[in-house]
Ligand SMILES: Nc1ncnc2c1ncn2[C@@H]1O[C@H](COP(=O)(O)OP(=O)(O)O)[C@@H](O)[C@H]1O
């Protein structure tokens with residue numbers, strides 16, 4: 212099977228960016244996202260600059276107003292816009308949407324230039340209009356992606372879209388900080404601008420939207436017939452409804468309650484930080500450059516946390532890590548509000564981002580894995596909507612609160628400590644997050660919970676050493692959540708070939724897959740393999756042989772297979788217990804029942820979900836193998852025939868669990884047969900809950 216994809220041939224592509232039309236759309240989306248973030252920063256800073264003559268309260272009100280205006284349409288009007296957008300031509304909706312937004316954003320600095328008295332009002336009106344346009348643009352964009360990308364790559368396209376929507380935030384922030392640093396030069400070149408960096412950012416933003424419009428205009432987007440029932444498929448359409456109906460489930464178990472509460476408080480704290488950030492850095496003596504840096508620090512920290520989260524302290528309980536990382540985020544924000552130093556503030560906000568990012572990914576994973584089935588869907592839906600409302604609400608309310616609190620100079624001996632409203636809001640949100648995180652921690656890690664592991668500190672120290680001591684590992688009865696597939700058969704049947712193909716295929720669909728084999732997957736296993744296959748060791752007695760193979764299995768199951776299955780991975784093994792039953796039982800003429808008892812004990816009773824048996828005549832299989840034969844391959848033809856019969860009998864005794872295939876068929880055909888069977892065994896590669904995950908990361912805007 213070819214690994215490369217020819218551009219423009221969606222059905223063959225494995226990487227969604229290899230599809231030329233999608234790649235172009237993606238470029239235009241990346242530009243729009245970059246422009247959006249840039250405009251958010253620029254508008255927040257212009258709101259401060261246009262109100263420079265007013266009191267701090269007025270300035271905070273202006274910032275809050277800008278954020279509210281940018282966010283309100285997506286919450287209030289999106290169902291309506293989704294319905295209308297469905298009746299419009301997608302391509303031209305996108306093109307006009309981009310052009311209109313370009314014009315609106317460019318008009319803001321122009322108004323500042325030519326109508327200074329009306330600048331703030333126009334800023335608010337134009338940003339509101341741009342958001343309304345975005346409401347129509349977003350569903351058209353969402354509906355276009357499935358036209359350009361084959362079904363199996365939609366998940367990948369979704370993930371890439373999400374990555375781009377957020378990945379552009381720190382880029383925009385750094386760009387903004389860079390523009391701010393160069394503002395003297397910009398100001399000299401173009402005098403009479405209200406704020407050179409904000410103005411230039413908005414012109415740039417206009418340009419990104421124009422380029423995006425040109426790119427989309429050239430895309431081959433098929434016309435569609437508007438659906439008759441005007442049920443819109445936009446993700447926002449159901450926000451308020453799902454928040455209402457999902458609340459019941461989200462309050463279901465202590466685990467779900469803790470997860471939802473913790474996640475929301477971290478997000479609200481993040482919103483508060485964004486809301487007061489611009490004026491806070493102004494109080495620290497830094498202007499737009501500082502704001503850009505802090506904004507970038509939060510997002511870069513979050514990205515780092517989200518990437519590293521699943522890898523942090525792998526052996527440490529996820530429930531505990533969730534609470535602790537949320538508390539870390541809160542503490543970082545608490546200190547960020549207290550210190551009066553720009554550099555420290557940037558470091559602390561990055562730390563806040565890391566804590567928030569780790570809590571977010573772990574929260575989602577826990578909700579996906581540990582919530583009860585009936586709670587999961589509604590809880591995701593609830594979180595989807597509530598997260599957005601919490602983030603946005605906090606972004607709007609925080610500057611208001613800071614404005615009303617005002618500023619105080621507190622004498623501290625010979626010094627005075629300037630307590631600003633923004634600092635108080637940051638400290639309060641940090642403190643609140645710490646308190647909520649601790650409450651959630653206690654709720655999710657009750658001492659009387661039968662699943663509770665050992666104490667926090669012993670577990671933490673063990674995890675730091677890379678050892679797991681949670682109850683989970685001692686619980687041999689619990690059925691792990693992953694899937695276990697085994698490929699069996701005689702020598703040269705094509706087992707390794709099929710294990711390889713299946714591994715690649717499943718990985719391409721986004722599953723975590725562990726491809727492995729027996730004997731010889733662990734350190735001990737490799738030594739046993741050497742012993743067992745070395746032709747020099749012809750003296751190994753059949754019973755000793757059974758025990759040596761069983762020892763390999765015991766080590767392999769304990770060290771590799773069970774941990775992977777508990778993580779939810781798919782494990783595919785080249786040979787397993789059936790080889791022991793067929794080779795040592797049927798082949799060596801020992802009691803199959805005795806051997807089954809031994810292997811049950813060795814493997815802790817772990818039975819595969821599916822065993823694929825590749826059946827081949829021994830002469831044919833052996834003739835496929837090159838190189839010198841090992842101790843077992845060198846056995847007599849009768850031995851190999853008994854092994855073959857042994858395998859077939861095992862399959863006959865439990866037809867549900869076996870897929871028997873004729874190994875003489877061409878490899879590709881066998882691969883397809885296996886895929887067909889495995890497909891029915893697995894959940895939908897993009898289960899509905901995962902779609903909720905991709906759709907639910909709170910977005911400031913609709914793209
Ligand atoms: N269906 C098939 N038809 C013909 N040759 C095959 C087929 N499947 C695999 N082979 C070839 O047979 C040899 C042994 O395959 P391999 O997958 O290593 O078998 P096993 O792991 O069962 O010993 C390899 O050279 C492989 O390319």
Ligand SMILES: Cc1cn([C@H]2C[C@H](O)[C@@H](COP(=O)(O)OP(=O)(O)O)O2)c(=O)[nH]c1=O
Nearest residue numbers: 703729730760786787790791794795843844
């Ligand atoms: C796992 C297992 C393998 N075997 C034998 C079968 C094989 O001949 C040998 C090693 O298996 P395998 O890794 O399939 O060898 P190769 O890669 O050379 O095809 O071990 C047993 O006899 N009992 C067992 O339980």
